[in-house]
Amino acid sequence: MTRLSNDYIQEIVKECRPFASSGVVADHLPGKDQSDLTNLAITIISDKGEVYSAGDDGYVFSLQSISKVINLLMALEDFGEDTVFQKVDKEPTDDFFNSISNLENYENHKPYNPMLNSGAIAVASLIKGLNVDERFGRVLTFLRTITNNDKIVLDEDVYRSEVKNGSRNRSLAYFLESLGILPYQELDAALDLYFRVNSLKVTSRDLAEIGCFLAKQGMKDGQRLIDPKHVRTTLAIMITSGMYNESGSYAVDVGFPVKSGVSGGITGVVTGELGIGIVGPAINKKGNSIAGGKALRKLSNDLNLNLFNR
Numbered sequence: 001m002t003r004l005s006n007d008y009i010q011e012i013v014k015e016c017r018p019f020a021s022s023g024v025v026a027d028h029l030p031g032k033d034q035s036d037l038t039n040l041a042i043t044i045i046s047d048k049g050e051v052y053s054a055g056d057d058g059y060v061f062s063l064q065s066i067s068k069v070i071n072l073l074m075a076l077e078d079f080g081e082d083t084v085f086q087k088v089d090k091e092p093t094d095d096f097f098n099s100i101s102n103l104e105n106y107e108n109h110k111p112y113n114p115m116l117n118s119g120a121i122a123v124a125s126l127i128k129g130l131n132v133d134e135r136f137g138r139v140l141t142f143l144r145t146i147t148n149n150d151k152i153v154l155d156e157d158v159y160r161s162e163v164k165n166g167s168r169n170r171s172l173a174y175f176l177e178s179l180g181i182l183p184y185q186e187l188d189a190a191l192d193l194y195f196r197v198n199s200l201k202v203t204s205r206d207l208a209e210i211g212c213f214l215a216k217q218g219m220k221d222g223q224r225l226i227d228p229k230h231v232r233t234t235l236a237i238m239i240t241s242g243m244y245n246e247s248g249s250y251a252v253d254v255g256f257p258v259k260s261g262v263s264g265g266i267t268g269v270v271t272g273e274l275g276i277g278i279v280g281p282a283i284n285k286k287g288n289s290i291a292g293g294k295a296l297r298k299l300s301n302d303l304n305l306n307l308f309n310r
């Protein structure tokens with residue numbers, strides 16, 4: 001079996017980089033353009049703290065939908081599973097990530113899952129704090145703690161762009177209000193928190209730290225920050241819905257929980273072993289990194305990481 005090393009992941013970066021050319025860099029990300037297309041970084045952190053990294057691991061990008069994992073963990077801690085799953089279901093769907101159509105049709109009258117924008121906006125209304133600043137402050141502190149990175153900050157340009165291009169998300173929020181899922185007075189706060197956490201600046205290393213924290217079932221430096229039951233629930237939702245309407249292929253080909261964002265990031269979790277952070281900004285129509293997906297498949301195969309092989 002292949003042994004994990006910097007040289008090995010450097011090989012994967014080299015092999016997977018060319019696949020990026022069949023994708024595009026999302027067009028609402030300020031500071032990013034097609035010249036970023038072939039960037040690719042892989043960082044892996046073991047549960048013992050060994051770090052392996054290769055490629056463009058200094059590349060800074062916004063957290064985007066990987067924030068859905070962070071918000072979900074906090075909402076589960078703040079309000080518990082019963083309250084969270086009254087507002088959002090746990091079911092996979094073949095809807096695109098920002099789909100609105102089935103909000104009306106789905107018989108349970110709530111978003112299918114917390115990894116869709118609709119579900120994530122509902123979840124963003126379940127983070128405690130007197131106002132958005134306080135809620136955002138709590139999320140940021142949590143993210144900085146689990147990544148060991150006090151330098152994570154909001155990218156103001158990305159935030160402005162999220163707000164400016166946020167009509168779809170606003171319409172999802174209003175639809176949720178009409179279903180009785182989001183109280184009217186919480187609408188703006190939930191959206192603003194969602195936009196802000198999407199706009200946090202990270203690197204592949206931060207994504208690997210998030211993965212590693214989950215791989216350690218919510219422990220950080222010997223302290224339990226999240227109930228392992230909530231980590232387990234989040235990982236189950238990641239493996240069934242983390243890559244949206246491509247989650248089935250990832251479950252088959254990769255076989256461990258993963259979550260993507262539209263800026264090309266992916267966080268992967270191999271429980272008890274390692275966290276994986278990848279960024280490759282060229283995405284496909286489903287919003288997932290193309291080169292990143294190739295890399296994950298290779299890593300899973302070469303390092304025997306598929307849970308269903310065990």
Ligand code: GLN
Binds near residue numbers: 066260261263
């Ligand atoms: N900011 C994007 C949105 O709200 C995030 C989507 C994503 O990363 N898939 O649509």
